[in-house]
Amino acid sequence: MAGLFTVEWSQGPWDAVLANNFIDGSRTRARAASPSPTRRPALGVSTYSTFDARVSYKFGAMVLPRLQEARLAVGVNNIGDRRPPAAPKAFPDNGADVSTYNPIGRLWYVQLMTRF
Secondary structure, eight states, X not given: OEEEEEEEEEETTEEEEEEEXXXXXXXXXXXXXXXXXXXXXXXXXXXXXXXXXXXXXXXXGGSOGGGTTOEEEEEEESTXXXXXXXXXXXXXXXXXXXXXXXXXXXXXXXXXXXXX
16 A cells, blocks of 8 residues: 645645555565575565655745745655665665655655746
8 A cells, every 4th residue: 555645724825734644564575696496585665654745835925926826835845854664685776666666765846936
């Protein structure tokens, strides 16, 4: 099971979002160095959960009229700097399944959005 769960709040020009990215634990098989007739034992990969947050402000008429739709946002993805669950026997190149889990870690950003 996997999911993205969000809580959103807004009041006047402000809004905020808190999101939880959740991936349930799973079982995977180790990669064989060469084709083998024997089955490899299943390896457990732990549950993975991260939180993201964003706060934004819509400027409105207090700036240039052409930018009255401007919105400035500040956010952070993966607040806890959580690393993907280790599975080095199944993914010897990276030590984790980087196609499923976020390998970047904590990421801060600033975003300016507007319409012309």
